[in-house]
Amino acid sequence: MAVAQDTELVGSLVQLMHKLQDLYAESSRPLGLTPQQAHLLCVLLAGPFGMTELSRIMSIERSSLTSMVDRLERRELVERQPDPADRRACRIALSAPGTELAHQAHTAYTDRIAELTAGLPATQRKAVVAAIGVITES
Template sequence: MAAGTTQDTELVGSLVQLMYVLQDLYAETSRPLGLTPQQAHLLCVLLAGPLGMTELSRIMSIERSSLTSMVDRLERRSLVERLPDPADRRACRIALTGPGTELADQAHSAYTDRIAELTGNLPAGQRNAIVAAVATITRPPE
């Protein structure tokens, strides 16, 4: 990365610090539910519906073998299930079970509630600025 201005360095440092805070919140909120942060993340991702292993691996930025082990553990706890992929009979899709959906909802609520607590005192202008900045940063490349 090329050297930037002090303002650039402060922005990057602030975003890295925010990432650490959010990761810590994931750990803090998943532990009481008997989940690792990665397991909680996987369950929350699956709230949108069943996904294939390749897509899950990409979304979660983990190797397929690590994902397979995590899915195996969650499947033994009856939180997820493997379903046949209608588009590829060799593949499967991972879906939440009823108990998995309940736990995923709890994990998501615990995480978002903690974020709401941390941001609750921000003035409306700062909230709007953060929302706009995050939308710009996370926008997919064209």
């Protein structure tokens, strides 16, 4: 019986992941961004990061990240800044228009999630938050 419950839980989490990815894509598209570009801009809201760290955070190869940064830089949404700790490296930071677009992307995404969860009773909300906390902390 435990295996069936685990399969049901895993299946539900996979469905949730796909739903959230779809919402991210739907939220990014009207802003002229791919979901990956929106993700990068939102990550950069926390401040400039080096390419190695961004590659790890986003779970993508550095070559793919470099191409994405190049495209966003051409759109003047991000900029390369010298890394004070390593003169051969650079850090990627949001430009002013990039910061504005990152906030728009984040708000669009969180608003969609809020719409999806609006009908959950308070007790279910608390249970979901607690379960997600346990899953993400492990």
